[in-house]
Amino acid sequence: MAYVFPGTQGIGEIGEQLELDLTPEEVSEYHAYLSALTPAFHLIEQLPDETPPVKYPRTPGYRPEGSENQHNGWVVKSTIKGAAKGKLKGKTLAIKDSVNVAGVPMSNGASILDGHVPDFDATVVTRILDAGGEILGKASCEYLCFAGNSVTGVNGPVQNPRAPGRSAGGSSTGSAALVAAGDVDMSIGADQAGSIRMPASFCGIVGLKPTFGLVPYTGVAGIEYTFDHVGPMARTVADCALLLEIIAGEDGIDGRQRNVEVQPYTKALGRGVKGLKIGVVKEGFGRPETEQGVDNVVRTEIKRLKSLGATVEEVSIPWHNIGSALWLPIGIEGSYHNIVRGHGVGYGGIGAYSLTYMKAFESWPAHAAELAAPIKAVLLSGRVLERHGGRLYAKAQNLRRRLRNEYDAWLQKFDVLVMPTTPMTATRYPA
Template sequence: MAIVRPNLDQLQDLASRLHMRLTSEQASEYLALMQSSFDAYDLVDELPDEVPEVRYPRSAGYRPSGDENPCNAWYYRTEVQGSAEGKLAGRTVALKDNVALAGVPMMNGASTLEGFVPSFDATVVTRLLDAGATILGKATCEHFCLSGGSHTSDPEPVHNPRRHGYAAGGSSSGSAALVAAGAVDMAIGGDQGGSIRIPSAFCGTYGMKPTHGLVPYTGVMPIEATIDHVGPITANVRDNALMLEVLAGADGLDPRQYAPPVDAYSEALGRGVEGLKIGILSEGFHLANLDPRVADKVREGIARLERLGAVVSEVSVAEHGLAGSLWHPIGCEGLTVQMMHGNGMGFNWKGLYDVGLLDKHVGWRNSADALSASLKLCMLVGQYGLERYNGRYYAKAQNLARRARAGYDQALDRYDLLVMPTVPITAQPLPALGCPVTENVTRALEMIGNTTPLDVTGHPAMSVPCGQLDGLPVGLMLVGRHFAESTIYQAAAAFEAAGDWQTF
């Protein structure tokens, strides 16, 4: 069918929004000249979209409630059986609800997206199913993934399975909660500011944020392409490594990927840590809100690695704080342009676009008051930077990100791994519904001090449970060189084998 053509009045109004002044005669000429372009639009409109084939049968499923969903960790339940054999045969998986699963609703934690149903599977979904996994549904996530707490998901918060009424962490809140509760063996999470590692630390799971670009983001709703990561959350190290083996590698559809090298990650699990050089990142212990009990528990974990044979010493990376600061202009201005003004997709990249998502997400403008407080804050910061300073701070922050990465790289030239607390606190009580904006936002962002820097620099980082405080998990974060996930798994597996972390 033909697209709708503008009339003269509409064209002049359009020109004025582009800061042009056209006379009626000029507008008429331009309108005639535009018709050949619109003919091309008609052709595009007539052709079928180029999207991947859906190869595994499934039903739309249903939204569970009550006793079937005690932590509100499930958004939708369904069952998609993968291949009869493969590395993940017999394993069950939950997908963060920003991951496209064809035919099954996807809300990304936000009421403004409710009713959207993807038409194709994300690359990570296809790879999981090809490897024999069974997908059991979509895990609740935070409102457009803009919270490290678990109180911003619509319509209600996600509870920590280890203590009801406490945060599960975010934004992959349901993913970590379902793994910790034993409802699934593994889950897909996403990480732009810590959203795999934070809920893993709060819930006591193993959460790997891979090197930027190692795992294709194709079919996952983006926030900002330069900090978008997707990766595994599991109950043990072996499952995590096996899952990453399945997920890693280029798919030819994601511009975040630069022919990433992949590895047989599970082969690193029995190597031990004898002689492994681990640097204790001083700045990671200097966060203003670091609970000293968390610091002590992480240091106990580091001492355990040292007793296992690792060579441990203190190291400073002054750029740790810089990278955390760079996250604000990159994240806020970037998400405002790509996820919000760009209707969930943005422009100027080659790859697989979700046209249906773009069509649905445009509706946020009609319900902007319903956006979460933390997303509104980021949008206000981002829009101000774009309008007042023309995006120069986004651009400069991206330039400075190379310096930040170099700071970590220099330390990782001397050490095999860096270590620090994943988050400065344990899971906190969920804030009350309708709490003041300041409390809402504070509880959404209070835990990101050590996680955001690694999203800016792209280094792989994994949260490993290392003990408990008052029955709530503590996370220890291991950071490696780009594409050195195997080294992280090597240390994580040795730590896991040293004893039950819940008794530490």
């Protein structure tokens, strides 16, 4: 709706809500003072929005059914052909439904966003098309991307193509399932708490959560500004490296990106592992939730790498087990503020806000009862954390520096740190 500045009564009511204890004279004075700001706000309303350009034609697409969507991995099919030539020429891709594709419906897995259509492409989408890739549509994801069991998305459960009746993981659920099924060569996923890595593990494909800020998050629905990541998923390491090579690098928009260093990742392929220094993280094995078969497979592969010339040593990172605890206040309170205070996009120098997404998101309180269970849990626990003055969120942000430093100390000695991606195989659907 158009910006409207309230009358003196409205200012008085806002003052009461903020417990400012204003006298009637002060209410009148503040009203007169703040009224002078209104012309600037009206000016901003009248100016055209600054959105990234849309370069390639497309249609809204359609919802595929039956054999065309065997594993329920597609939300929308809409073919978008990229440039006539480029590194991705001949490659087909699916885009997670939390990522803007202009003119194509985007629900972010949520019923509350039904009918939302972005008006600009995410940077990663533009880069894929510029490189000659062909996008075939939008891939299913969990409800607002806040689950990992592949059943919370508005269009229903996504089947694991390699293990029927079991979860495809989440929240980049369809992105993994479509690649594993061979429906596309590659896909784009997003990751805040394992949302690329878990479905890649469960579906037996390659998924990479890139270094924070390496790939621009511009045009992707976020959960918490300090750990939003977007990255590549594919059937092979080579294709994953190729896609990363295309999408990585600063775009001049995303505030998460500072002095980003990119490399020709595909040139690292085929070198072998002779001389590679591998640190095996003790805390990644033998966990309470571990399936012994998973540990055995990973340790067998480590032995194979050693036989090929890598050096292997077990290391201990005690704070590895603190990491999930640190994630909780950051993930929960950060997400709570993103939903309740941040209009679904938050505040943090994103650089390209989607006004259409914010408009679609604003009606969520009227439909709160239909939110998925994980979102309701976030709202309830987020309100509890907020009542504690944000202290746990702030302290967890401080402590994660120590966690990062513990990893970095070992990465000064080893090229890679190794552990199972998930300590179990694909799980059965929850009740």
